[in-house]
Every structure is written in C-alpha cells, then in structure tokens.
Amino acid sequence: MSKEYRTLKTEIHLPYELAYGATWTRFFEGLKEKKIYGTRCPKCSRVLVPARSFCPRCFVDTDEWVEVKGEGTLVAWCYTNYRYFGMPTEPPFIGALIRLDGTDVNFLHLIGGFDIRDFDTAVKTVKNGMRLKAVWSDDRRGHIMDIRYFAPL
Amino acid sequence: MGRAVAIIGVGQTHHGRRMDVSYPDLVREAVVRVFEDTGLSPEDIDGVVSGTMPSMMEGIALTHFYFAEAMQAVGKPILKTETCGSTGVSIAHTAFYWVSSGLADIVLAVGHEKMNEGNSQATMTTVAEPFYQRYFISGAPGVFSMQSQMWTARYGISEEKIRDAAAFVSVTHHDDAFDNPYAHVKVKVSMDDVKNARVITYPIRLLDVCPNSDGACAVIFASEEAAKRIGRKAAWVKGVGYRGEEYFFGDSDKVVWESAIQAARQAYDQAGIKDPRKELDVAEVYNPFTYQEMLFYECFGFCDFGTSPDLVLKGTFTRRGELPCDPSGGVLCTNPIGATGLIRVAEAAMQVTGRAGDHQIPGAKLALAHAMGGVDQFNGIMILGSNL
Numbered sequence: 001m002s003k004e005y006r007t008l009k010t011e012i013h014l015p016y017e018l019a020y021g022a023t024w025t026r027f028f029e030g031l032k033e034k035k036i037y038g039t040r041c042p043k044c045s046r047v048l049v050p051a052r053s054f055c056p057r058c059f060v061d062t063d064e065w066v067e068v069k070g071e072g073t074l075v076a077w078c079y080t081n082y083r084y085f086g087m088p089t090e091p092p093f094i095g096a097l098i099r100l101d102g103t104d105v106n107f108l109h110l111i112g113g114f115d116i117r118d119f120d121t122a123v124k125t126v127k128n129g130m131r132l133k134a135v136w137s138d139d140r141r142g143h144i145m146d147i148r149y150f151a152p153l
Numbered sequence: 154m155g156r157a158v159a160i161i162g163v164g165q166t167h168h169g170r171r172m173d174v175s176y177p178d179l180v181r182e183a184v185v186r187v188f189e190d191t192g193l194s195p196e197d198i199d200g201v202v203s204g205t206m207p208s209m210m211e212g213i214a215l216t217h218f219y220f221a222e223a224m225q226a227v228g229k230p231i232l233k234t235e236t237c238g239s240t241g242v243s244i245a246h247t248a249f250y251w252v253s254s255g256l257a258d259i260v261l262a263v264g265h266e267k268m269n270e271g272n273s274q275a276t277m278t279t280v281a282e283p284f285y286q287r288y289f290i291s292g293a294p295g296v297f298s299m300q301s302q303m304w305t306a307r308y309g310i311s312e313e314k315i316r317d318a319a320a321f322v323s324v325t326h327h328d329d330a331f332d333n334p335y336a337h338v339k340v341k342v343s344m345d346d347v348k349n350a351r352v353i354t355y356p357i358r359l360l361d362v363c364p365n366s367d368g369a370c371a372v373i374f375a376s377e378e379a380a381k382r383i384g385r386k387a388a389w390v391k392g393v394g395y396r397g398e399e400y401f402f403g404d405s406d407k408v409v410w411e412s413a414i415q416a417a418r419q420a421y422d423q424a425g426i427k428d429p430r431k432e433l434d435v436a437e438v439y440n441p442f443t444y445q446e447m448l449f450y451e452c453f454g455f456c457d458f459g460t461s462p463d464l465v466l467k468g469t470f471t472r473r474g475e476l477p478c479d480p481s482g483g484v485l486c487t488n489p490i491g492a493t494g495l496i497r498v499a500e501a502a503m504q505v506t507g508r509a510g511d512h513q514i515p516g517a518k519l520a521l522a523h524a525m526g527g528v529d530q531f532n533g534i535m536i537l538g539s540n541l
Contacts, residue, residue, distance in 0.1 A: 056400075123355065
C-alpha cells in the first residue's frame, strides 16, 4: 500500500452568456414553431442543417433558408448506458445521426418512442436506414430538446 | 522538409492513478527521466514545448506556466500546443518544426495530464459545440460508438465477428501491458470477459474502453549536428502528417475518414512509404477504443476497408504478427490524454532504437506513431526510422 497524502477539494463555478447570433437565433426560434431550418450553400448547393451562416467548405455566406421536413433516415446510433455531465435525459437513451430528407449533412439527436429500457429488445428495433420522424415537446423554448427525439415512422 | 531531426531520448512517468504526487511533481518525474536517458542537462535545451487537454481537466489554466520549473523552462522560449486527444502528436510536430526550421538545435517536448483530479467526461463534453451537439456526444464514448456502429453496418461486419475481433484486440493489449513497466492497467482479461462486459455506449463495452490515467511524457528532439555530437542511437523523423475536418459531428464521413487517411498519406509521402503494412515494422496507433483501433488500420492503409476484423483474428497485428500494433498495450491500457500522443511517439522512438525492453519488436527500423483529437475532428502522424 502506498502512503496516503492530502488532497485539496476545490470547485470553480463560472456563469457564461453565449451569443447565438442571427442565424442560430432564427434556427432555435423556429424550433418553437415545430420548424427545422437549414440553409443552402449558393456555391455547392448543399443544404446544411442546423442552418449555418456560412458554408464550412465553400466559405461563402449561406442566406437561402430552407424549411426541412422533420423526417429522415437513420445513419448511425449508439445506446448510451451511463450517466455523464450535460446528458439530455436519464440513461439509457439512444444517440443518433439522422440524414433529414432534402439535406446533405447528418443531424445529431436522439431516437426513441419505443421501449429502450431493455437493451436486447431495443437493439432489435433499431436498424440503420430505418425511417424516422421528429416528435416534439409540448413545452418548446427554442432549445434543441424542443425535439424530444426521432421516432420510427 | 527542412533540416533532419532526431529524437535522442524519452522519459515517461509510471502512469496510473497518481494521487501520490502533485501535478508539477508528476511532470518533473518525466523530465528528470528524459535527462537521465540522454545525459543532457536543462542548460542544453534551446526551447520547450508543452501541451495538455482543456484547463477544465485539472481546473488549472495555462499549465505551461505552472510547470515552468518542472520542465526547466525558466529563461527559455516556451510554446504550448493543444489539439485535444492529438495534443501529444501535435507537441511532437511543434518540436520537430522548431528544430527542422533551424531556429533551435535541441527542444524538449512535454505532454501531461492528471485525469483523476477532475471530471474527465465533463471536460471532454466542453470540447463539443454548446448550443446543439454537446448534449448528444455522451462524453467521448458516444461519438466513437456511433462511428464504430456506422463502420460495421456499412461493411456488413457481423455482430459476432466484430465482438470477437474487439475482444481479441482488448485481450492482446491487456496482455501486452504487462511487459510495459509504465503502463497503467495491468489486468488479465479473457475473450468472454470483454464480450460480456457491461455496455457503456453500445457497441462499446467496459473492456473496449481506455482508463482515466495520470501521467507525463518528455521527449528531446535534436538537429542532425546536435544528435551526432551527443552520439547516441537516435530515432529520425521520416515524415509528419496532420489533418483536420469540420467541427460538427455529422458534417463529414467518419468511416472513410479523410483526416486519418490524409494525415497518414502526407506522412507516408514524406517517408517514401508505399505499402505501409509491409514497410512499417511497428505502429503505435491511438486506440482508446478497440473498435476505433481497427478502423484506423483501414484508414492508414494497413488493409482494405471492412477487412481489419478478419486480419485481427488471424493475429496480423499482434506482437508476433506481420505488423505489430500497440505492443506497449497502447491507449487502451494507459491514457493520460495530453501525454498520450507523445507516449505513442516515445514508444515508436524506443522501438526503432532497440530500447523498448520486454515489448521490443525485434529488429524494428520503421515505426508509425498516431493520435486523434476532438469530436473525431483531427488526426496526426509521425513516422520514425532508425536510419537518417
């Protein structure tokens, strides 16, 4: 056994106020109205969701707004079975990349709407390529969790 | 390429849960060992490069100032390089660029982390975008699990095969760690232990994941003239590569993973490597997750996409295989993140200079060191060889 030495228990609490800017204010305000907005790049024509102020690849302003239907296809997923700082809900839950119809990037969110408490049952339901639809919260505050999850269609 | 650059010595702490030392004393342990290894003194050093994970890990900002004495950096130029998980390789690149440019002859690079002093999962969460993505990345494992799931689904790798291959990777690296005096986790695990371990973020299970480690690593880089003057067997930098991608997880493909592919290609081009599996003698691949290690084999051209699990199960990447990977036990058994990439570089240097002790790959002359950082965003490579 190694000798026990003293430790200092300390904490840092720092409040922040992060600016959304014009593009993300509009995107998050849209969630209150059950609308998912993307923007189209004038150069490469990709529809980016969530909406962006500029195309990350072409480096040009993207000011054409596109309303994206809250339906798409499952691209990747993982069953999270541990608690972590900032988690969106109590585990277990399923994080997922979803390709929303008419868009060109994958949207990161949750899938749900079926019994996921039992791991073996849950993994039998989830299949890459399955069709999904946004399920909205009744209490929408312009937050990414205004979409509760995407459920199988 | 600029001037030729050599690694002339390395020093590592005994990694693990190190609540027996303060953070500066932990850093000093590695720095003392690199001076012992090389026979150099602090006055021989022209400049110091330091790096770590975000300040939230230990709650102390700008630790290169905190460690000025421990790294013997007082009175010298000092640089800090920070690229999340790939920090250690980025520190090595910074030191390499500094010496290669001709503006320094001998540079000390130090990577360090004390993950057990804070909340590592929360710290890694702060790397992700705050308005939208942070909620869903599940610390670090969620992202890597989604990537792994996407990879196995795309190439139709069966559940049975991938679990066997992941378990094989875990068992062999846990065995390897017993021959590495500095490794953190030293436990014997069986295939069944790994396959039946608790799900953390499916498909990742407990024994597919690295530990939280405390540790530091120090490496001395020297110009050709300085290396020859000092006269020890050196590891020569043959190539470096680094690539980044978009910040958002979802904006780029993480299976045919361009940052990993292109970083390797850049380093191979510089080193003149055409067939990495044949030409490399050993690789220290950044492997905090078993599944991701196999994906890296494919991105680095060790084999075709979708085929690494088959080769893993044939033993191609074990210590007695065609291309031994992570004979140190790798990141899976030791992960003080800010030091981890530099440990890969140090281990590669030890291999090509014949100083890797009980986990030496006999006759190793050409080695690859790698690290990955961010939300699957960055990859860095350094190739080391025993000949100039």
